[in-house]
Amino acid sequence: MSDDFELFDDPPPPPTQAAAGGNRGPSAASDDLFFDDDDTSATASTAAPTGISMKERVVQYLDLFAVDADAQELIRANSENLVKNTEMLVNDASEWVTRFPPFGEKLAGDAGTTLRGVLVEHWRHLYSCEFTADYIATAQQLGFMLAYLDLGASWYQAMASAGAARALVMLKGNRRFEGLAQALGKVAQLDVSLVTHDYFEAAKQARAKTVTDLAMGFERSIKGVVDEVGAMAATLKSHSDEMLSRLSHMDYETVNMAAAAEEASFSVDNIAQNTSDLAQSIEHIRTNVVRTADAAQQAAQAAMATDDAMRGLLDVASRIGKIGETIDVIARQTRMLALNATIEAARAGAAGRGFAVVAQEIKKLSEQTSKATHDIASSVGEAVTATNTAVDTIHHTVAAVSGINQVAADVRQAVEAQTSSTGTIASHVGEAASGAKAVTSSVNSAIEALSVSSSAAGELNRSADALAAKANHMRNEVDNYLARLRAMG
Numbered sequence: 001m002s003d004d005f006e007l008f009d010d011p012p013p014p015p016t017q018a019a020a021g022g023n024r025g026p027s028a029a030s031d032d033l034f035f036d037d038d039d040t041s042a043t044a045s046t047a048a049p050t051g052i053s054m055k056e057r058v059v060q061y062l063d064l065f066a067v068d069a070d071a072q073e074l075i076r077a078n079s080e081n082l083v084k085n086t087e088m089l090v091n092d093a094s095e096w097v098t099r100f101p102p103f104g105e106k107l108a109g110d111a112g113t114t115l116r117g118v119l120v121e122h123w124r125h126l127y128s129c130e131f132t133a134d135y136i137a138t139a140q141q142l143g144f145m146l147a148y149l150d151l152g153a154s155w156y157q158a159m160a161s162a163g164a165a166r167a168l169v170m171l172k173g174n175r176r177f178e179g180l181a182q183a184l185g186k187v188a189q190l191d192v193s194l195v196t197h198d199y200f201e202a203a204k205q206a207r208a209k210t211v212t213d214l215a216m217g218f219e220r221s222i223k224g225v226v227d228e229v230g231a232m233a234a235t236l237k238s239h240s241d242e243m244l245s246r247l248s249h250m251d252y253e254t255v256n257m258a259a260a261a262e263e264a265s266f267s268v269d270n271i272a273q274n275t276s277d278l279a280q281s282i283e284h285i286r287t288n289v290v291r292t293a294d295a296a297q298q299a300a301q302a303a304m305a306t307d308d309a310m311r312g313l314l315d316v317a318s319r320i321g322k323i324g325e326t327i328d329v330i331a332r333q334t335r336m337l338a339l340n341a342t343i344e345a346a347r348a349g350a351a352g353r354g355f356a357v358v359a360q361e362i363k364k365l366s367e368q369t370s371k372a373t374h375d376i377a378s379s380v381g382e383a384v385t386a387t388n389t390a391v392d393t394i395h396h397t398v399a400a401v402s403g404i405n406q407v408a409a410d411v412r413q414a415v416e417a418q419t420s421s422t423g424t425i426a427s428h429v430g431e432a433a434s435g436a437k438a439v440t441s442s443v444n445s446a447i448e449a450l451s452v453s454s455s456a457a458g459e460l461n462r463s464a465d466a467l468a469a470k471a472n473h474m475r476n477e478v479d480n481y482l483a484r485l486r487a488m489g
Helices: 030-034 054-064 069-077 079-084 086-097 099-106 110-127 134-147 153-170 177-489
Strands: none
Touching: 054 079, 054 134, 069 079, 069 099, 069 177, 079 086, 079 153, 086 110, 086 153, 086 177, 110 153, 110 177, 134 153, 134 177, 153 177
């Protein structure tokens, strides 16, 4: 409704009897003139009638506004002119009222045309003083249209005032103008009160329908949302319960995993320590093997050098033997020469005695030389035999030392390979130890995260319970609100 022109929120009270020109009593012909035989009349009332039919309301308004038989007869005497010009009166009044923007906007188009058509028919009944069922029907129709178009009671008050003023201008030359003006004023008051009452009834019904529609729409939307929230809360509760169960199981498994990871880390640390000790032992063995191999190599080289020296010695002994043989040959020849010299000295007699002595001495020396040569040869033979034995022994020693050297080299190579493998194993074991520690750390972090998740899941579970409780509370509040809203309608 317009804030500028809506005068009342409830039906306005009718004018007092003094304002209506005094109560001169109900018309004796009211029932016969305006209603069928089965209609009942009501007693006069000085207050706005409530809880009665529209026909009874018209009877009371006739009495209330002093629209007696004389006033009706006076209007009816001029009704031909008024009814004939009703459409002009409506158009003139409408043209004046629609100058106000709110009314002009609301009466544009077919709605305004329909309203003016109903108003023309209604005023024709009014100016004919025919307060029949048709008049009541058009009054109710006007009240409904005022509510539907959101014009308000003020619009019809303005239209009635403008129409009455225009009618008085048209009837100004009438000889009973003053009485006619009073009669028209009373009828206008009656009509405005009746139409505005119908308007407020229609507006009330419209409000009730609007409230009902709002309640239904609110129920469809908000209650649906509340139900959905309740369903979501139930789903959330179910999921949070399942999450708590799974987290509890996962927490148990993770604790076991942490214990296993801790034990594995401890075992890997022990393996790493043992591997380190093994690597150190192998390194020590490798050092000793290298030393042994080097010593064997040196022994082999020394044996070979000894073998060479013994071979040289054997060669010298052989040469000595040959020299001894040569000396022995010379000694034999010397003995032969000494023998020949002795023979020649004997032949020479006394002259050869000195020579014989010399020859004898040479013979002795030759024999000694021969004996010494035999001794040397014997010694050289023994030396050669010993040397040959030593050479054979040295040969066996060289072969054995060479074998030892080869074995030492093989052992050295194997130890070096094992050292490399042990180093690789130690490296991998170190990585495994680091990995085991990382796993232990990760598992511990997972345990902490699971603890936080369990706490969060518990909070989520409690929130789900709270949400479900609030959803139920909201559903109850919505039901109560809808009940109050419908009661207001």
